[in-house]
Amino acid sequence: MNTSKATGAPEGGTRKTARRAKTRERLLDAAYRQFSEHGINGTSIEAVTDDAGFTRGAFYSNFASKEELFFALAERENRLRLENLRERFDDAVAMLGRTGRKPDPELIEEVIADILAAQPENRQWCLLNSEFRLLAMRDPAVAPQFLESSHAFQRELATMVQAALASVGLRFLIDPLHLTRLLINQFESAMQEAILSGAEDAERAARDGVMNTLPSLVHRLTEFHPTDPK
Incomplete structure (x- = not known):
């Protein structure tokens, strides 16, 4: 039938x-x-x-146009990266809650390395995102939509990170959105540096560059704040 x-x-x-x-x-x-x-x-x-x-x-x-294709592609890639992070993030961050206190930089380093290693290929995305930014900077008609797309990604990522940290008794000492933007910019800068330097493995070089400062930065900008027992 x-x-x-x-x-x-x-x-x-x-x-x-x-x-x-x-x-x-x-x-x-x-x-x-x-x-x-x-x-x-x-x-x-x-x-x-x-x-x-x-x-x-x-x-x-x-x-309707190449610009519409451009934004559809940006939306798809941002969504895929958020989904990938969400799949790995909670399990990785759970490691930080095992100590029952503020984790030391070494444990934070282990968690961040685990999260970064699970991310999709970033070299091409860095090149593409740089193209997006340049187009938006040159075209005032494109800029507002580019900013909104970027800010939406940052807000969703900040909310995810904040919730994951809260689940293990941690919170940021500064606005989570500001810190998230700082971390994104740091990773993008490290990837750009790796590409410009002609690194054979740009992905690894970028991760190594980020790991030089990111764990200690996150350690300094978080505090242990467990939920009061009921």
């Missing part, structure tokens, strides 16, 4: 929606590669569609 016909479900519409979603993802994947390698301005719509194996018609049935 055809369940779709029996229930009146638009089987053809479902297939069409799934097909369009796959087309959109392939275009986003192609844009990721092309933007990272050639830059936003150096990449044409044809370059993206050729890479994805589609026509311009397929592009315009999913995106």
Whole structure:
């Protein structure tokens, strides 16, 4: 029995929606590669569609412009990184609660190293994010949406970090959002330095650079504040 016909479900519409979603993802994947390698301005719509194996018609049935594609890609990558962090974060931070006091820098270093090691490839994302920022700085019409996208990512990450630390009796001594922005900027700077220096393994070089200062910084800017027993 055809369940779709029996229930009146638009089987053809479902297939069409799934097909369009796959087309959109392939275009986003192609844009990721092309933007990272050639830059936003150096990449044409044809370059993206050729890479994805589609026509311009397929592009315009999913995106109104290259800028819209750009923001869809940024939103997807930010979401993927938050999901990846969320999967690893709680388990990693749980290690900090085992001492029953403020953890020392060595334990914080172990936890941060564990979290960073589980993150997706960041070299390409650093290149792409730099392209996003440059485009926004050059185009006042793009800047507000870029800022909102960046701030939304920072707010969600700050909330996640704050909740994870609170679960083990820790809290930040400064505004969690300000500290989160500081940590993001530090990692981005370390990745840029690794790329510019021509490091053979930019990912490892960036992590090593961050680990020189990040654990002690987090140690100094947190305090042990266990919840009062009821």
